[in-house]
Amino acid sequence: MSAKKTETPKVPLDKIRKAVTKAEVEGLVRSLVKIPSHSQVPTREKEVAEFLKEFLEDEGIDARLRQVEKDRPNVIAALKGSGGGKSLMLNGHTDTVPPYEMDIPPFTPKVQGGKLFGRGSLDMKSGLASMAMTLVALDRAKVRLRGDLYLAAVVGEEERSEGTEDIVLNGPKADMAIVGEPTDLEIQPSHRGLEWLEAHFYGKAAHGGQADKGVNAISMASRFVNLLESDLLTRLRAKGSPTMLPPTLNVGVISGGQQPSSVADHCVVKIDRRWTPEEDLQTVFKEIYDLFDALKKSDPTFKAELKRDTTGMKTMTHVPNFVPSDHRLVRSLSDSAARVLGGQPKVTSFWGWTDAALMTHFGKMPTVVFGPGGKGAHSRVEYVLTGDLEKCLLVYAGTAMDICG
Numbered sequence: 001m002s003a004k005k006t007e008t009p010k011v012p013l014d015k016i017r018k019a020v021t022k023a024e025v026e027g028l029v030r031s032l033v034k035i036p037s038h039s040q041v042p043t044r045e046k047e048v049a050e051f052l053k054e055f056l057e058d059e060g061i062d063a064r065l066r067q068v069e070k071d072r073p074n075v076i077a078a079l080k081g082s083g084g085g086k087s088l089m090l091n092g093h094t095d096t097v098p099p100y101e102m103d104i105p106p107f108t109p110k111v112q113g114g115k116l117f118g119r120g121s122l123d124m125k126s127g128l129a130s131m132a133m134t135l136v137a138l139d140r141a142k143v144r145l146r147g148d149l150y151l152a153a154v155v156g157e158e159e160r161s162e163g164t165e166d167i168v169l170n171g172p173k174a175d176m177a178i179v180g181e182p183t184d185l186e187i188q189p190s191h192r193g194l195e196w197l198e199a200h201f202y203g204k205a206a207h208g209g210q211a212d213k214g215v216n217a218i219s220m221a222s223r224f225v226n227l228l229e230s231d232l233l234t235r236l237r238a239k240g241s242p243t244m245l246p247p248t249l250n251v252g253v254i255s256g257g258q259q260p261s262s263v264a265d266h267c268v269v270k271i272d273r274r275w276t277p278e279e280d281l282q283t284v285f286k287e288i289y290d291l292f293d294a295l296k297k298s299d300p301t302f303k304a305e306l307k308r309d310t311t312g313m314k315t316m317t318h319v320p321n322f323v324p325s326d327h328r329l330v331r332s333l334s335d336s337a338a339r340v341l342g343g344q345p346k347v348t349s350f351w352g353w354t355d356a357a358l359m360t361h362f363g364k365m366p367t368v369v370f371g372p373g374g375k376g377a378h379s380r381v382e383y384v385l386t387g388d389l390e391k392c393l394l395v396y397a398g399t400a401m402d403i404c405g
C-alpha cells in the first residue's frame with residue numbers, strides 16, 4: 001500500500017469541494033425523489049430520465065437518452081477524456097420500488113436532523129445524484145481527465161435490470177465501474193448471486209371427510225420445508241465463503257389447496273437462494289433434487305418438481321459479483337475514501353444483489369458497489385444521511401481522477 005501511495009498523484013479534492021455545494025447535491029436528490037419512477041407509474045422512469053438529461057445538458061455536459069424499451073430510456077452522460085487513460089463508469093438506477101404503505105410522504109422530500117426522507121432517497125436517487133454531481137464538479141473545476149468518465153442512469157434495476165443489460169450489450173464499455181447503491185460508505189467489491197426457485201408438489205384431491213383416499217400436497221410441502229431448513233440451510237451456513245457472506249436461502253411464498261374440506265392436490269413453495277462464486281447453479285439445483293430423493297425414499301407417493309423462476313431476470317442470470325480486494329479499482333476507492341473520510345474505509349460484502357454483477361461478469365467491467373448510508377430501502381420510512389452525499393461525490397471524483405488519470 002505504501003508503494004501505491006507514492007505513485008498516486010495528489011488530486012485537487014478541495015477544488016472539487018468548492019465546485020459544487022452541499023446544497024446543490026441535496027437539491028438534486030430532492031428533485032429526483034419528487035418525480036415518481038416506480039413500476040406503477042404509467043411513464044415509469046421516463047420523466048426522471050428526461051429531467052436528469054436536461055439538468056446535465058444545462059451544465060454543458062454531453063448527455064443522451066437511449067431507449068431500452070419503449071419510453072424507458074437510460075441516460076448516458078460522458079466527460080470525454082483527452083486519451084491515454086482508463087475509462088470509468090458510474091452506474092445508478094433511476095427506478096424505485098412503489099411507495100406501498102409508507103409512513104411518510106413518498107414524493108415530498110423532507111430534511112430533518114441530517115436525514116432526507118422519501119421513496120428512493122436511499123435506494124438510490126442519492127447515489128445517482130452524487131454520481132451526476134461528480135461529472136458536474138469535475139467539469140466546473142476544469143479537471144481534464146485522460147480516460148472517459150461515464151454516467152449511466154439505468155432503468156429497471158428493481159425488476160429485470162433491463163437498463164444495465166442494455167449497457168452490457170450495447171455499451172458504452174468502460175474499463176471499470178462503480179454502482180452507487182447504499183453501502184454506508186463501505187467499499188463492497190462482492191456480493192452473492194440470486195436465484196429464485198419454485199418447488200411444485202403434486203398430490204391427489206379427495207373429500208376432507210375421506211382424506212385418506214387422497215394425497216395431500218400441502219403435507220408434502222411442509223415436510224420439504226422442514227428438511228430444507230433443518231438440513232440444507234444448516235449446511236449452507238456452515239459452508240460459509242472466503243470471499244463474501246455465506247450462501248443462504250429463504251422460503252418466501254407458499255400456496256396450495258382450494259378450501260379446508262378438500263385434500264390439496266397442488267402446492268408451490270418459492271425459494272430465494274443466494275449463492276457464492278464457490279458454488280454453481282448446477283449444485284444449487286442438485287441440492288434440492290437430493291432433498292426430493294430423500295423424501296421420496298420415506299414416502300413413495302411423494303411427487304415433486306423443481307422450476308426456475310426467471311421473472312426477475314431479462315436474459316442474464318443473476319450471478320454473484322466478485323472483484324478481488326487487491327484490484328486497482330478497490331485500492332483506488334479505498335485510497336480516495338481514506339482521504340475523504342479521514343480513516344481507512346471498511347471493505348465488506350454487499351448483502352443484496354445489484355447490477356454490478358452483470359457488469360463484472362457479462363460486461364467484463366470489474367464493478368464495485370459504493371454509496372451513502374441511511375435506512376429503510378423498500379420499507380415504510382426511507383431516508384439517506386445528507387452528510388454522506390458530498391462524501392460520496394468526493395470519493396467518486398477522487399477515484400475518477402486516479403483511474404482515468
Ligand SMILES: [Zn+2]
Pocket residue numbers: 093123124157181
Ligand atoms: Zn437499488
